Amino acid sequence: MDSLFEALAHPTRRRILELLKGGGMSAGAIAERFDVSKPTMSGHFAKLRAAGLVQAEIRGTSTIYTLNLSTLEEVMMAFIARLGVGDDATEPREESA
Template identity: 45%
Template sequence: MAMQDTLHALTDPTRREILNLLKQSRMSAGDIVKNFSVSGAAISRHLSVLKEAGLIRDEREGKFIYYELNTTVLEEIMLWMSELKGE
């Protein structure tokens, strides 16, 4: 996955809020939807963008899909930004 996909995914405030929710713990899609006033389909699209960018992972358990942060990608971005800054 390209860094531009990751940076694009981070530009949307709803996606950033999803990442903040997942910072606490992994969550099902239904639990994520409860935190927003947009449709489940809209949240599903946001989750797809985050997954395509490598920012989250999903795991199916029975009839539920659980999402969690993929901190590896975030660490790579932070390292790149630190290097860009000259640290």
């Protein structure tokens, strides 16, 4: 779980995930949206892949990135569970009359 939160901690990586909400994009198309070097973008892509947040598929000479929705769903559920949201212990108890 730490690698997931580490990946989500950087604003560039969060923005990449936002871009991918609309569907798969090539690494080049994503990189054009940022004013950083190619090695820096490669590092961001690597962190997102390592955390399982994105999937990469080689198509010809391009790498196409897509969201890994199952991992995002797992992260959200685990985070909610850690906060205790929805636990019976957090709901007010009815008083006996």
